[in-house]
Amino acid sequence: MFKKKIIIIEDQEDLRYSFELIINGSDQFFVHQTYPDAEEAIKEISKTKPDIAMVDLELPGMNGIEAIRQIKEKSPKTECVIVTVYEDSNLVFEGLKAGAGGYIIKNANYLEIIRALEEISKGGAPMSSQIARMVIQNFHVNPNSPLSPRETDVLKLIAEGKSYTQISEELFISKETARSHIKNIYVKLNVNSKSEAISKARKDHLI
Amino acid sequence: MFKKKIIIIEDQEDLRYSFELIINGSDQFFVHQTYPDAEEAIKEISKTKPDIAMVDLELPGMNGIEAIRQIKEKSPKTECVIVTVYEDSNLVFEGLKAGAGGYIIKNANYLEIIRALEEISKGGAPMSSQIARMVIQNFHVNPNSPLSPRETDVLKLIAEGKSYTQISEELFISKETARSHIKNIYVKLNVNSKSEAISKARKDHLI
DNA sequence: TTAATATCACGCAGAATGAGGGATATAGAA
DNA sequence: TTCTATATCCCTCATTCTGCGTGATATTAA
Numbered sequence: 095m096f097k098k099k100i101i102i103i104e105d106q107e108d109l110r111y112s113f114e115l116i117i118n119g120s121d122q123f124f125v126h127q128t129y130p131d132a133e134e135a136i137k138e139i140s141k142t143k144p145d146i147a148m149v150d151l152e153l154p155g156m157n158g159i160e161a162i163r164q165i166k167e168k169s170p171k172t173e174c175v176i177v178t179v180y181e182d183s184n185l186v187f188e189g190l191k192a193g194a195g196g197y198i199i200k201n202a203n204y205l206e207i208i209r210a211l212e213e214i215s216k217g218g219a220p221m222s223s224q225i226a227r228m229v230i231q232n233f234h235v236n237p238n239s240p241l242s243p244r245e246t247d248v249l250k251l252i253a254e255g256k257s258y259t260q261i262s263e264e265l266f267i268s269k270e271t272a273r274s275h276i277k278n279i280y281v282k283l284n285v286n287s288k289s290e291a292i293s294k295a296r297k298d299h300l301i
Numbered sequence: 302m303f304k305k306k307i308i309i310i311e312d313q314e315d316l317r318y319s320f321e322l323i324i325n326g327s328d329q330f331f332v333h334q335t336y337p338d339a340e341e342a343i344k345e346i347s348k349t350k351p352d353i354a355m356v357d358l359e360l361p362g363m364n365g366i367e368a369i370r371q372i373k374e375k376s377p378k379t380e381c382v383i384v385t386v387y388e389d390s391n392l393v394f395e396g397l398k399a400g401a402g403g404y405i406i407k408n409a410n411y412l413e414i415i416r417a418l419e420e421i422s423k424g425g426a427p428m429s430s431q432i433a434r435m436v437i438q439n440f441h442v443n444p445n446s447p448l449s450p451r452e453t454d455v456l457k458l459i460a461e462g463k464s465y466t467q468i469s470e471e472l473f474i475s476k477e478t479a480r481s482h483i484k485n486i487y488v489k490l491n492v493n494s495k496s497e498a499i500s501k502a503r504k505d506h507l508i
Numbered sequence: 509t510t511a512a513t514a515t516c517a518c519g520c521a522g523a524a525t526g527a528g529g530g531a532t533a534t535a536g537a538a
Numbered sequence: 539t540t541c542t543a544t545a546t547c548c549c550t551c552a553t554t555c556t557g558c559g560t561g562a563t564a565t566t567a568a
């Protein structure tokens with residue numbers, strides 16, 4: 095079994111060093127390179143192609159979110175792990191959206207760090223249950239929707255790019271009824287086109 | 302501090318009983334009612350309005366996914382916890398999408414059960430890192446997209462319901478260029494309308 | 509030096525859109 | 539009981555949008 099190649103992007107020297115020590119002390123991982131900022135790491139990422147990149151979110155210059163985005167773009171197979179002090183912030187969530195596979199808090203101990211890396215390696219996603227909740231909340235629907243059930247049905251089809259005609263066919267109603275629902279949706283959401291309706295619906299998790 | 306009201310929907314009598322014992326033994330939760338199937342529980346849910354509903358996924362009659370959907374519809378504040386034997390199945394994932402806030406595996410011990418309920422109570426989402434990964438994968442973009450970056454930009458706007466004209470305006474290109482990109486997208490995705498493109502894009506996480 | 513990307517152009521027939529004006533029936537709330 | 543919300547259906551109008559066909563050019567990456 096080969097050891098997994100890891101890079102560390104972290105501006106605090108002490109942390110960089112202690113992470114390196116911990117990881118190199120394990121028999122499953124080794125640190126290929128450490129960087130105090132993201133720019134240099136990203137420049138080399140196509141060559142280094144590490145298995146895992148540990149990325150601090152608070153970096154000088156390019157921030158960690160953008161760094162993760164670019165790493166995933168240039169080396170999609172590299173798993174990114176967020177390293178952060180803020181355990182339950184929106185930043186972590188943004189990082190996950192940008193492509194990170196999990197996160198480690200900065201004051202994690204030896205065991206926690208290695209276990210997080212192991213989980214990432216075998217396809218898991220280490221994260222606290224608070225973050226997990228934020229994540230799943232993202233595809234829960236808003237129970238306080240102003241729309242009626244039927245209007246919600248229609249809106250879903252609008253969001254799929256369906257035309258009036260297609261909506262009427264799929265819901266077994268006349269085209270006029272579909273248009274009527276859509277007009278009511280526009281009034282309720284205070285918009286006046288399909289695209290605006292979709293943006294608003296997504297923003298408010300109406301669908 | 303009031304104890305949180307819990308209902309249990311579980312067809313296996315022994316499990317129902319042991320969950321009840323464990324929960325009633327805690328000082329934070331109490332079991333209001335247990336049900337061997339979802340139908341009865343849902344009929345009463347508007348009246349019982351429990352803080353937490355523990356829902357088995359494999360139920361006779363209505364399955365757990367549908368049960369969760371209906372519970373969240375009729376009593377949105379009730380937190381649903383999936384109870385399952387299959388730790389890492391797609392079913393759990395579907396349950397989370399339907400509105401569950403986390404899950405408990407059936408052979409969890411006393412401590413694990415109480416801890417999961419506590420996490421749910423304080424807004425967390427108990428789940429294994431494998432499930433967490435499935436969940437976050439859902440808003441990661443597919444790195445093997447056949448589309449070029451520009452085409453992806455265009456597709457995103459299509460998915461927002463934007464017209465050719467609007468797309469051209471937002472991307473500062475001519476309408477003809479937008480149409481050109483869209484035509485190329487259709488060829489690559491093997492579709493021939495915006496709505497088909499959107500479905501395919503969502504299915505394959507292209508956007 | 510090909511292939512892919514990104515940009516731009518024109519014409520056409522038919523469909524879709526948003527805005528305006530209506531109607532009817534049911535069910536539930538005030 | 540009257541009002542409101544919901545869900546269904548109908549018509550017209552001017553404008554825009556769509557998909558298809560058939561091109562072109564410049565840059566860049568393999």
